[in-house]
Amino acid sequence: MNPSQILAAQPGVPRLGSTLLHFLWQGVAIAAVYAVARRRASVPNVRYLLGSVALAAMAAAPLVTWWVLGPPAAGVATTSPAAPLFATASGAVRGLPAAFPVAVSVAAAAPLLSWVVAVWFAGATALWVRLIGGWILAARLGSQRVRPAPAAWQQTLDRLKARMRVTRPVRLLLSSLVRAPAVVGWLRPVVLAPVAALAALPAEQIEALLLHELAHIRRYDYLVNMLQSAVEALLFYHPAVWWVSGHMRAERELCCDDAAVSASGDAIVYARALAGLGSLCPPVVMAANGGSLAHRIARLLGQPRSAPRTMSGPGIVAAAVLPVIAAVAVFGQPSSRPRFEVASIKPAGDQGFMMMRLLPNGLTGTASVKLLMQRAYAAQSFQITGGPEWINSERYAIDAKAAGTPSRDQISLMLQSLLEERFQLKTHRETREVPVFNLVIARGGPKLPPPKEGGCEDSTDPLPELTGGRMAPPGSGGAPLTRCGGLGVSLQTGGARMSGGKIPMPELVRNLSVVLGRTVVDRTGFTGLFDVRLDFLPDDGTPALPPPPPDAASSNAMSPSIFSALPEQLGLRLEAAKGPVEVIVIDHVERPSAN
Numbered sequence: 001m002n003p004s005q006i007l008a009a010q011p012g013v014p015r016l017g018s019t020l021l022h023f024l025w026q027g028v029a030i031a032a033v034y035a036v037a038r039r040r041a042s043v044p045n046v047r048y049l050l051g052s053v054a055l056a057a058m059a060a061a062p063l064v065t066w067w068v069l070g071p072p073a074a075g076v077a078t079t080s081p082a083a084p085l086f087a088t089a090s091g092a093v094r095g096l097p098a099a100f101p102v103a104v105s106v107a108a109a110a111p112l113l114s115w116v117v118a119v120w121f122a123g124a125t126a127l128w129v130r131l132i133g134g135w136i137l138a139a140r141l142g143s144q145r146v147r148p149a150p151a152a153w154q155q156t157l158d159r160l161k162a163r164m165r166v167t168r169p170v171r172l173l174l175s176s177l178v179r180a181p182a183v184v185g186w187l188r189p190v191v192l193a194p195v196a197a198l199a200a201l202p203a204e205q206i207e208a209l210l211l212h213e214l215a216h217i218r219r220y221d222y223l224v225n226m227l228q229s230a231v232e233a234l235l236f237y238h239p240a241v242w243w244v245s246g247h248m249r250a251e252r253e254l255c256c257d258d259a260a261v262s263a264s265g266d267a268i269v270y271a272r273a274l275a276g277l278g279s280l281c282p283p284v285v286m287a288a289n290g291g292s293l294a295h296r297i298a299r300l301l302g303q304p305r306s307a308p309r310t311m312s313g314p315g316i317v318a319a320a321v322l323p324v325i326a327a328v329a330v331f332g333q334p335s336s337r338p339r340f341e342v343a344s345i346k347p348a349g350d351q352g353f354m355m356m357r358l359l360p361n362g363l364t365g366t367a368s369v370k371l372l373m374q375r376a377y378a379a380q381s382f383q384i385t386g387g388p389e390w391i392n393s394e395r396y397a398i399d400a401k402a403a404g405t406p407s408r409d410q411i412s413l414m415l416q417s418l419l420e421e422r423f424q425l426k427t428h429r430e431t432r433e434v435p436v437f438n439l440v441i442a443r444g445g446p447k448l449p450p451p452k453e454g455g456c457e458d459s460t461d462p463l464p465e466l467t468g469g470r471m472a473p474p475g476s477g478g479a480p481l482t483r484c485g486g487l488g489v490s491l492q493t494g495g496a497r498m499s500g501g502k503i504p505m506p507e508l509v510r511n512l513s514v515v516l517g518r519t520v521v522d523r524t525g526f527t528g529l530f531d532v533r534l535d536f537l538p539d540d541g542t543p544a545l546p547p548p549p550p551d552a553a554s555s556n557a558m559s560p561s562i563f564s565a566l567p568e569q570l571g572l573r574l575e576a577a578k579g580p581v582e583v584i585v586i587d588h589v590e591r592p593s594a595n
Helices: 001-008 013-039 044-069 106-141 149-162 195-200 203-218 221-234 240-266 267-281 283-288 291-300 311-319 323-331 369-375 407-420 505-516 562-570
Strands: 145-147 171-175 182-184 189-193 342-347 357-358 362-368 393-403 428-441 488-492 495-503 520-522 531-537 572-588
Touching: 013 044, 013 106, 013 240, 044 203, 044 221, 044 240, 106 182, 106 221, 149 171, 149 203, 149 240, 171 195, 182 203, 182 221, 189 195, 195 267, 195 520, 195 572, 203 221, 203 240, 203 267, 221 240, 240 267, 240 291, 267 291, 267 428, 291 531, 311 369, 342 407, 357 369, 362 369, 369 393, 369 407, 428 505, 495 505, 505 520, 520 572, 531 562, 562 572
Parallel strands: 171 189, 428 520
Antiparallel strands: 145 171, 182 189, 342 393, 357 362, 362 393, 428 572, 488 495, 495 531
């Protein structure tokens, strides 16, 4: 006998195959009822409840079918292969409509059902292995590359727990592995906060994000998601299961958004927190949390966008008749990192000023490997460690073009691919306790002037970024554009000026980090926009700026250092501290291959 005949001879295999095939029409019927009910619901909590009921019904349908089909009667079990598959003997089959005509015989149907079971078993096993691996990985996230959050933040979390009516103990850990806040575990839940978010976002925005995660804990979403994933793994071959499950994940995030806003009382702060978090991690990471980030932000601001298109009812019916194709679609295709269409890298000598300029379809400039890494990984010079000395001293002329008009984030990914291919770059990330500066309000309060009308220029043209390393000396380049939302640093013979209009606090913090060569953490709590004009004298504390001429101190006796200029001119102060900073460690790098 061939394998299908051997499998068909096993007790229960034809019954299981019939159960799986019956679920094709059952899943479509349940999804159709859910789709009609969902159209009439406008509240995320109601839509989530409908999705949960629909998915539970889908999980129960095969169990009911298995019971209704019942075990074959003794006479049927001992009959010849030519006997009818759905015999009419008493107790053989109960009244569920058959998926095949009654005249189909065991000889004809048994091999088909055995192959159905074989394909289902292989797919379900693969998904269960992946699912269990994901659970193990999630459990390890709570113990690997983590450290307890500062006591002040744990106290903040405990205060927010009371506001969200969460009674279970919850720990807050800093993790260098996650890119967005996440909850791990449901018996002893842990909130994992990415180091970058805690260092870059204002305190009130971090609190809003923590409220969102506490909402997940209060709703037992981690446990529900585990059960939901189990149903997906068992019924993977039906597109309707994934359609309903996808809605549940999207609505779950909206429910927690609403809970966070209700607890904080400020939708604007929470929307800014989501936007700030989206700027710190790749879009694919945020999308993995469920739903469109842009849609969630617009909804919070009262400007709902059209919801992302999902599979329609007719689409589900069409896909249901092609379960194999549907299963392949479920596994999806891995997205490859984008690459430049054309890229040239040539040695440029060790002299001259390093700069990089973004173009609508690529980038150009002269830079060291370290500067290229800064642009590729959105890191500062002090966040990159390891590697040979030549990655700082040797400079390369780069000219790279991409198809279309890629975004800045896409160009960064393309540059990562280029570094890995041409320089054989290999890295890993670590979190280290290093000296940082806390930016706080100085005595007397902030001196941040509100934006002046016409004080800056709105433009979409790319602006060269301040990314670290020595700037050009005075006279080597033009003054920076007064660009709304962006800061520029200009150098004169006796000092430096940092200026810009309509500046948010994260932009000031980013530029201060570059100029000071050390992470600056925003502890001001200031969330508005303001204009900046900061005049100071470069010194050893500003490694990104060239030192002034020898006679600068005497000719500009009134020019303060940046540490004095900040409280005098902006009402802000820098405090030396230590904190966790994520660094990129170079494991391997080579000089570039030829073009």
